[in-house]
Amino acid sequence: MNEMTVSVSGMKSEDCIQRIESALLSLNGIERALADLKEELVTIVYDEEAVEVSAIMQTIEEAGYQPV
Numbered sequence: 001m002n003e004m005t006v007s008v009s010g011m012k013s014e015d016c017i018q019r020i021e022s023a024l025l026s027l028n029g030i031e032r033a034l035a036d037l038k039e040e041l042v043t044i045v046y047d048e049e050a051v052e053v054s055a056i057m058q059t060i061e062e063a064g065y066q067p068v
């Protein structure tokens with residue numbers, strides 16, 4: 001398992017946190033996703049053999065947020 005932290009702009013509320021976490025957890029290979037509203041960060045634990053970083057970033061974008 002790998003862990004990465006991504007800065008994400010556009011998170012404004014608890015609903016945003018739930019939307020991002022749910023979207024990420026729906027991906028095969030994501031073990032844990034924890035969004036921090038105050039810091040605008042998402043920490044993701046994932047299996048690098050099951051999911052690519054590009055798919056993680058795309059999922060964040062498709063949820064309506066911008067990884068930076």
